[in-house]
Amino acid sequence: MKGKMKAVVKTKPGYGAELIEVDIPKIGPNQVLIKVTSTSICGTDYHIYTWNKWAESVIKTPQILGHEVAGIVVEVGENVSKVKVGDFISAETHIPCGRCYQCETDKQHVCAEMKILGVHTDGVFADYAVIEEVDVWINDPSIPPEFASVQEPLGNAIDTIYAGNVAGKNVLISGAGPIGLLAVGVAKAFGATKIVVSEPNKYRQDIAKKMGADEIIDPTKEDLEYAVKNATDGIGVDFVAEMSGHPVALNTALKCICTGGSMALLGFPSDKVSIDLTNDVILKEITLIGVTGRKMFKTWYIAKRLLKEKRLDLTPVITHQLSLEEFDKGMELMKSGNCAKIILKP
Numbered sequence: 001m002k003g004k005m006k007a008v009v010k011t012k013p014g015y016g017a018e019l020i021e022v023d024i025p026k027i028g029p030n031q032v033l034i035k036v037t038s039t040s041i042c043g044t045d046y047h048i049y050t051w052n053k054w055a056e057s058v059i060k061t062p063q064i065l066g067h068e069v070a071g072i073v074v075e076v077g078e079n080v081s082k083v084k085v086g087d088f089i090s091a092e093t094h095i096p097c098g099r100c101y102q103c104e105t106d107k108q109h110v111c112a113e114m115k116i117l118g119v120h121t122d123g124v125f126a127d128y129a130v131i132e133e134v135d136v137w138i139n140d141p142s143i144p145p146e147f148a149s150v151q152e153p154l155g156n157a158i159d160t161i162y163a164g165n166v167a168g169k170n171v172l173i174s175g176a177g178p179i180g181l182l183a184v185g186v187a188k189a190f191g192a193t194k195i196v197v198s199e200p201n202k203y204r205q206d207i208a209k210k211m212g213a214d215e216i217i218d219p220t221k222e223d224l225e226y227a228v229k230n231a232t233d234g235i236g237v238d239f240v241a242e243m244s245g246h247p248v249a250l251n252t253a254l255k256c257i258c259t260g261g262s263m264a265l266l267g268f269p270s271d272k273v274s275i276d277l278t279n280d281v282i283l284k285e286i287t288l289i290g291v292t293g294r295k296m297f298k299t300w301y302i303a304k305r306l307l308k309e310k311r312l313d314l315t316p317v318i319t320h321q322l323s324l325e326e327f328d329k330g331m332e333l334m335k336s337g338n339c340a341k342i343i344l345k346p
């Protein structure tokens with residue numbers, strides 16, 4: 001397709017981004033072009049926008065921001081058979097090579113040559129975006145369009161909670177950022193008995209309540225370990241979903257797990273973290289599980305079922321709907337923490 005489009009572009013290293021006109025991108029034989037209907041802001045986009053150390057080491061400017069997306073297919077490459085013009089799709093954001101050991105042994109989501117949409121390639125905060133055929137997810141007609149782009153971070157939450165096999169168990173969600181909040185709803189849908197949430201931000205505490213949290217603790221005001229033991233007959237939780245990446249939160253969460261329990265870690269600490277392996281992991285036989293991305297496409301099927309059967313309502317987590325032009329406002333909201341998922345519409 002020929003022509004121009006508007007896009008949020010990181011034009012040069014440093015803070016911020018610009019809304020500018022660029023060419024509508026051309027697709028390759030294994031790609032599709034979509035007319036973007038909605039996107040959502042992720043922590044990753046915020047890191048690229050504010051240009052933290054990680055962004056500086058990975059991002060090559062100029063680059064279009066964004067990776068959480070839904071849209072209508074307007075053009076397909078010559079080898080594409082999975083999808084046709086007019087289909088309403090969302091996108092997986094891990095772009096696997098298809099040839100490495102992980103790709104050939106059912107672990108495409110941790111491909112050794114992994115590229116990530118909007119990190120290693122141009123992203124989706126634009127009128128049009130290029131999606132690899134391997135990443136196409138055809139949306140079920142029952143999925144509300146405003147939820148469509150949020151299925152990607154929902155997948156992170158599902159993959160994390162899935163790791164805890166939580167039915168009938170007591171669970172701690174450590175950190176109620178957007179994915180932590182989604183994880184509360186997922187834990188509820190998966191049949192967790194008691195869901196304790198640790199989160200200092202009042203705005204997010206209120207959303208956690210709406211998503212089904214049974215107990216919410218502000219770890220800056222209360223002793224989390226004591227409160228968790230109190231909420232679990234003195235036993236501790238069976239499983240922790242560590243979503244914050246905060247070293248103190250991570251250490252405290254380890255102390256909240258009962259002996260023999262497990263913890264899945266999704267939140268990235270920005271530096272190395274010191275933990276008491278002997279007392280908090282080895283002697284307690286704690287299983288630690290790293291989670292990155294979501295399974296292609298097992299997690300997406302679970303997301304679809306939860307939404308289609310109305311076992312999960314994402315409405316409380318979608319706190320703002322802005323136009324693409326208002327991306328600076330979206331990033332300000334991210335900075336304040338008084339938001340969960342922010343939708344951007346071109």
Ligand SMILES: [Zn+2]
Nearest residue numbers: 042044068153
């Ligand atoms: Zn994301």
Ligand SMILES: [Zn+2]
Nearest residue numbers: 097100103111
């Ligand atoms: Zn691979």
